[in-house]
Every structure is written in structure tokens, then in C-alpha cells.
Amino acid sequence: MSALETANASVMSFVDNRLDRRATKRTDTGFLDTLLNAPSTRIVLSTATNLLLPAEEGETVGHTLETALALGAERKEMVFLGQDPETERSYFATTVELEEDDVAILDGFKVTDLRTLALGPELPADELSMLSQARALIHWHRTHRFCSRCGHPSQMVEGGYRRDCPSCEAQHFPRTDACVIMLITDGDRALLGRPPRLMEGVYTTLAGFMEPGETVEQAVRRETLEESGIKVGDVRLISNQPWPFPSNLMIGCVGDALSFDIHIEDDELEACKWCDRDEVRQMADGTHPEGHIIPPSISIAHELIMGWLENRI
Numbered sequence: 001m002s003a004l005e006t007a008n009a010s011v012m013s014f015v016d017n018r019l020d021r022r023a024t025k026r027t028d029t030g031f032l033d034t035l036l037n038a039p040s041t042r043i044v045l046s047t048a049t050n051l052l053l054p055a056e057e058g059e060t061v062g063h064t065l066e067t068a069l070a071l072g073a074e075r076k077e078m079v080f081l082g083q084d085p086e087t088e089r090s091y092f093a094t095t096v097e098l099e100e101d102d103v104a105i106l107d108g109f110k111v112t113d114l115r116t117l118a119l120g121p122e123l124p125a126d127e128l129s130m131l132s133q134a135r136a137l138i139h140w141h142r143t144h145r146f147c148s149r150c151g152h153p154s155q156m157v158e159g160g161y162r163r164d165c166p167s168c169e170a171q172h173f174p175r176t177d178a179c180v181i182m183l184i185t186d187g188d189r190a191l192l193g194r195p196p197r198l199m200e201g202v203y204t205t206l207a208g209f210m211e212p213g214e215t216v217e218q219a220v221r222r223e224t225l226e227e228s229g230i231k232v233g234d235v236r237l238i239s240n241q242p243w244p245f246p247s248n249l250m251i252g253c254v255g256d257a258l259s260f261d262i263h264i265e266d267d268e269l270e271a272c273k274w275c276d277r278d279e280v281r282q283m284a285d286g287t288h289p290e291g292h293i294i295p296p297s298i299s300i301a302h303e304l305i306m307g308w309l310e311n312r313i
């Protein structure tokens with residue numbers, strides 16, 4: 001565990017997945033069939049955009065195989081998530097093709113999405129993390145049905161961790177898109193920006209996708225320069241977080257500013273400013289005079305900002 005995880009282990013969402021993925025057994029279709037057919041096994045169901053959870057309180061986040069098949073799920077499209085190490089209950093996930101109107105009238109299902117679940121109190125951290133694994137994999141399968149080399153329909157293998165093309169024999173693997181997310185500081189002040197997509201008043205750390213052939217440190221320096229015009233020197237990796245919207249890995253860093261004049265040259269940010277500790281504290285406390293706030297505690301951005309404010313990083 002990093003220092004940040006140790007200091008505040010259960011606040012960030014999606015980082016508490018405790019399933020045993022049984023990765024070395026995923027080539028064994030007999031093994032996976034046995035698990036799929038076990039009475040205790042549960043299936044996480046998802047449409048293109050929503051999760052379908054059991055409506056009844058106290059249930060797990062999955063359904064029986066019988067229920068999944070009744071909703072049109074297919075056995076050959078089941079992604080193996082893993083086994084609970086304590087109960088040995090197995091979890092799979094799959095997609096069901098339902099229109100929004102059909103979903104609305106389903107009896108016995110709670111229709112929701114990951115962001116709502118993360119912001120709410122109802123789910124334990126480990127179940128929320130399992131759902132992030134499920135959503136990332138389901139999204140990949142839904143959007144990678146055809147071979148990117150020859151265009152032939154591909155087939156799910158290895159419990160959903162690979163798709164093979166029967167025509168050209170290409171193998172395709174699930175994507176995880178690496179993003180850097182960084183708190184850039186200059187002594188007692190931090191650089192916070194406002195992407196236009198965020199809720200009104202929210203100021204956050206800068207962030208961006210890594211590019212091929214780039215180190216984390218290089219990506220932090222490039223993205224910060226592109227978005228704010230600020231040059232960055234030393235960069236330190238602090239923590240990381242799966243961010244299943246749809247399948248990112250956020251790599252959290254802090255970096256030391258080498259220049260201080262802000263120039264917004266692209267459209268990634270609509271505002272960017274240096275904030276001293278007092279102002280950041282007001283933003284965190286909800287007492288900022290202009291109503292500026294920091295992102296909610298589910299995100300690594302919140303963790304980076306609070307870690308700096310409390311001298312933990």
C-alpha cells in the first residue's frame with residue numbers, strides 16, 4: 001500500500017476489489033462451466049448504460065443464472081469476475097439487450113449506474129469495486145465484437161479476458177486506458193482547474209490520457225503544459241485508482257511547478273488558478289466565498305487535494 005492508501009484506505013471508490021480472479025484457471029472451460037452452474041453463483045447484469053441490481057435489500061449485486069438467462073443473457077457471453085475468497089461464491093457479469101423503456105418496467109430490479117452507486121451509501125466498497133470490474137469488461141466486449149485486423153466477428157475466450165478472431169487468428173485483450181492525474185504545487189499553493197464538463201463550482205486537479213511511448217512523469221509534464229502553460233519539474237507517483245467510465249486507470253501524482261504564469265491554450269479547461277492552502281481549505285469545507293468546491297471523496301482528485309492539504313503527501 002502507498003502512504004496515501006494507508007492513511008485513508010476506504011474513501012476512494014473502486015479500489016477495494018477482493019475477488020480472487022483465478023486467472024490461471026480461465027483457460028479451463030470445464031472449470032468455468034462448473035462455477036457458472038453452481039447454485040451460489042451470481043451474475044451481474046448490465047445494459048449498455050445501466051446496471052440491473054436485485055431490488056430486494058440484503059441481496060448481493062448479482063442474480064441467479066436462471067434469472068440472467070430469462071432476461072436474454074447468453075452463456076457464451078459470461079465474463080468471469082472471480083470468487084469471493086471467504087464464501088467461495090463465484091461472480092460473473094454479462095450484458096443484456098434491453099431498451100430503456102423495457103428497463104423502466106422491470107419488476108424486481110433496481111436500475112442504476114456506477115456513478116450514482118459510488119456517490120450513495122448503499123453498497124459496500126468491495127461490491128462497488130467488483131461492479132467497476134464488471135462494467136469495464138462489459139463495455140469492452142460490447143464495443144469490440146469484431147476483429148480490428150480483418151473485421152470478422154470475434155469470440156469471447158478465457159472467461160472474457162480475450163477475444164479471438166476465428167478468421168485471421170488475431171487475439172484481442174481488454175483495454176485499460178492509463179490517465180495521469182496530478183496536483184501541481186508551488187510551495188504553499190496548488191494549481192486547480194475547471195474542465196467545462198464538471199458540476200458548477202468544482203475545481204480539481206489537472207488530468208489527461210497518457211500517450212504511447214511516454215513515462216508517467218513525461219505525461220504529467222506534457223498534460224500540465226498543454227492545459228495550463230505551467231512547466232513541471234519533479235514528479236512523484238502517489239496512488240492510483242480504477243475509474244470505470246469506461247475503463248481508465250487514474251495514476252495520481254504530485255509535481256513541482258517550474259513556471260508560474262497560467263496560459264490556457266486549449267479547450268480542456270475553462271478556468272485555472274493557483275490556490276493557497278486557506279482557499280483550498282475553504283473549498284474543501286464548503287465555505288469558499290464564490291462557492292468553489294473540490295470533487296467528491298469517491299475520486300482520486302479529492303484524495304490528492306486532501307492529502308496535500310493535510311500534509312500527507
Ligand SMILES: [Zn+2]
Pocket residue numbers: 147148149150151152165166167168169170
Ligand atoms: Zn481477424
